[in-house]
Amino acid sequence: MRDAGRIAAAIEVLDMVLNRHQPVKEAVRDWGKANRYAGSGDRAWISGLVLDSLRRKASVSHLMGDDAPRALALGTLAHEWETGPDAVAAIFEGDEHAPEPLTDAERAGMTSALTEDAPLHARAEIPDWLAASFERGFGADAAAEGAAMASRAPVDLRINTLKSDPEKALAAVRAKLNADPSALVTTAIRIAAADPRAKAPPADAIPAYGKGWVEVQDLGSQIAALAAAPSQGLQVLDFCAGAGGKTLALSALMNNTGQLYAWDYDWRRLRAIWPRLERAGVRNVQVRTGKEAEALGDLAGKMDVVFIDAPCTGSGTWRRRPDTKWRLKDKALATRITQQDEVLAKAAKYVKPGGRMVYVTCSVLPEENGDRVSAFLAANAGFRAVPVMDALNASAQLTEDGALLLAACEGEHGALQLTPARTGTDGFYVCVMERAA
Ligand SMILES: C[S@@+](CC[C@H](N)C(=O)[O-])C[C@H]1O[C@@H](n2cnc3c(N)ncnc32)[C@H](O)[C@@H]1O
Numbered sequence: 001m002r003d004a005g006r007i008a009a010a011i012e013v014l015d016m017v018l019n020r021h022q023p024v025k026e027a028v029r030d031w032g033k034a035n036r037y038a039g040s041g042d043r044a045w046i047s048g049l050v051l052d053s054l055r056r057k058a059s060v061s062h063l064m065g066d067d068a069p070r071a072l073a074l075g076t077l078a079h080e081w082e083t084g085p086d087a088v089a090a091i092f093e094g095d096e097h098a099p100e101p102l103t104d105a106e107r108a109g110m111t112s113a114l115t116e117d118a119p120l121h122a123r124a125e126i127p128d129w130l131a132a133s134f135e136r137g138f139g140a141d142a143a144a145e146g147a148a149m150a151s152r153a154p155v156d157l158r159i160n161t162l163k164s165d166p167e168k169a170l171a172a173v174r175a176k177l178n179a180d181p182s183a184l185v186t187t188a189i190r191i192a193a194a195d196p197r198a199k200a201p202p203a204d205a206i207p208a209y210g211k212g213w214v215e216v217q218d219l220g221s222q223i224a225a226l227a228a229a230p231s232q233g234l235q236v237l238d239f240c241a242g243a244g245g246k247t248l249a250l251s252a253l254m255n256n257t258g259q260l261y262a263w264d265y266d267w268r269r270l271r272a273i274w275p276r277l278e279r280a281g282v283r284n285v286q287v288r289t290g291k292e293a294e295a296l297g298d299l300a301g302k303m304d305v306v307f308i309d310a311p312c313t314g315s316g317t318w319r320r321r322p323d324t325k326w327r328l329k330d331k332a333l334a335t336r337i338t339q340q341d342e343v344l345a346k347a348a349k350y351v352k353p354g355g356r357m358v359y360v361t362c363s364v365l366p367e368e369n370g371d372r373v374s375a376f377l378a379a380n381a382g383f384r385a386v387p388v389m390d391a392l393n394a395s396a397q398l399t400e401d402g403a404l405l406l407a408a409c410e411g412e413h414g415a416l417q418l419t420p421a422r423t424g425t426d427g428f429y430v431c432v433m434e435r436a437a
Contacts, residue, residue: 001042003091004098007073009035009042010049011099014069017050017323024050024323041198048196049073052080054322055125055150062122064109070099071109078110081196085110125150129330130315130365137366141421145364148421152193153319155203156425157214158222159187161252162281164213172208177201184402184423185226188219212279217245220316220418220428223406224309224360225249226398227416227430229391232257234304237296239347240264241287244273246309246360251282253395261303263288263295265343296350303350305358311339312361312368316427319420337367344376348383354437357383364419364427370412373431377413383433387414391432 001009009031016027028047032038038046053060053069053076060075061067077083083091085107092098102110114123120135121128124146134142157179159169166187173179173189182188191203208214230236230250238247241262251260264270267289277285288295313336318325344359351357359376361368377383389407392398398406405423409416415431 001038002095002097003045004095006042006045007049007077007088007091008097008099009038009046010053011069011073013046013050014053014072017054018069018326021327024054024321045197048198049076049081051322052076052152052196054326055152055319056080057322057326058122058125058127059114059118059150062118063112063114064106066109071106074102074106075109123147125325127326127328130328133365133367137364137417145419145421148419149316149318149364149427150322151319151420152196153218153420153426154193154424155191156182156217156219156222157189157191157203157209158217158249158252159189159214160212160248160280161187162256163211164208169208169213172211172213173203173206176206176208177203182219182399182402184399184405185219185222186397186399188222189214190219210279212281215245215248215280217249218317218362218426218428220362220423220425221245222249223392223416223418223423223425224358224428224430225253225307226395227360227388227391227432228253228305228307228356228358229394230254230258230260230305230307234258235261235299235302235352236305236307237261237263237299237303237347237350238307238309239350240307240309240311240343241273242266242269242309244270244276246307247273247285248276248280248282250307251277251280251285254284256282256284258284260285261288261296261299262286263292265292292346299350301349302352304352304355306347306350306355307358307360308343308347309360310343310368310372312336312363313365314362315364315368316362316419316429319426333365333367337372340368340372341375344372345379348376348380348435351383351435353435355435356386357433357435359429359431359433361429362426363429364417369417369429369431370415373413373415373433377433382436384436385413385415386432386434388416388430388432389414 053072064071064075123143
């Protein structure tokens with residue numbers, strides 16, 4: 001396909017995502033099925049433009065004065081892909097698959113620039129109803145934090161120390177991919193964000209992944225697991241285990257000792273955990289299924305650590321799934337808040353006296369993070385917040401730079417708010433609370 005046809009296709013896919021509410025992957029797949037002549041390189045290019053258009057939707061629609069799929073694609077070409085109106089007109093010229101020629105208004109939008117007095121939601125690339133929340137969470141940095149969440153994300157790998165070590169794993173990954181050791185965590189590898197126009201080989205297709213030497217896991221998620229300080233021999237409950245991403249990380253930190261219980265309120269989510277445990281060589285996990293009372297009743301008051309990877313809006317992962325940013329509504333946020341209060345209240349009863357509870361979200365919204373912890377602590381005098389950095393420093397897995405950078409993310413309750421702007425990770429919130437002995 002030539003670029004004119006690819007741009008027309010991106011406009012079509014954006015319409016499927018924004019107006020027919022299809023997830024991006026599904027929309028690209030459906031478009032591909034209906035247009036068999038497109039190859040995998042074409043689909044990668046189209047998907048790249050669609051994702052960037054969604055990441056930059058707020059600023060681009062502000063500049064174009066229009067939020068229709070065509071305006072978003074053209075504005076993104078100009079403002080993100082450095083393909084201005086003359087270049088786009090040249091691509092369209094004489095191509096029968098090209099969209100309609102550019103109008104004067106579109107040309108103007110493609111050459112205008114965002115100014116300091118543009119509304120915060122446009123500068124922060126967020127839905128306007130979340131502007132107040134961003135301002136509360138980030139103050140004067142709200143626009144910069146939001147803009148960083150509209151960038152493309154790298155792929156992070158966690159080195160599975162049950163089966164490999166940093167040197168061996170890095171060499172194996174580098175044999176297939178352009179990768180570097182993480183600047184923050186000694187057991188992590190980073191693969192830089194790919195050019196959106198190019199086909200990128202998936203990290204889970206390399207032999208090191210197949211052998212269980214590495215797991216695909218955002219660095220923020222890896223840091224959250226480190227904060228649990230699940231040292232050898234402890235009794236640990238992963239209360240929201242889902243497909244087991246954190247369970248695997250916790251097990252590796254425990255070096256396959258002690259006992260790690262994995263449970264999820266939705267047992268269907270746990271199904272994916274079995275092959276992952278097997279591949280990673282995990283032997284200290286008991287997967288508990290069924291209703292909470294039967295599945296976990298015997299663990300009440302006995303856990304050294306209870307890990308809560310809470311259900312959340314996922315606002316911290318908008319770089320990877322920009323369509324979800326525009327789908328999020330205030331009602332869904334309210335539902336998540338109710339669930340978060342519920343999981344905190346329920347999970348707390350498994351913590352033994354002197355034990356710890358780790359509350360984690362992949363969100364940057366204070367309503368889901370510090371507010372929830374404050375509400376929990378106000379209602380549970382037997383718990384107090386302790387600095388997350390204590391556990392991270394004790395883990396001996398931070399680099400010198402990592403320790404400094406993470407310490408700068410510390411906020412109320414000694415909790416950490418990681419963000420793409422601050423730490424180059426997804427937006428994770430981590431808080432550690434201790435139950436009185
Ligand atoms: C962020 S996901 C967990 C991801 C998982 N830990 C991982 O690393 O792959 C949140 C999980 O919380 C679970 N959950 C537990 N209690 C819940 C409740 N009361 N309401 C909603 N979700 C709940 C959901 O089923 C979901 O799997």
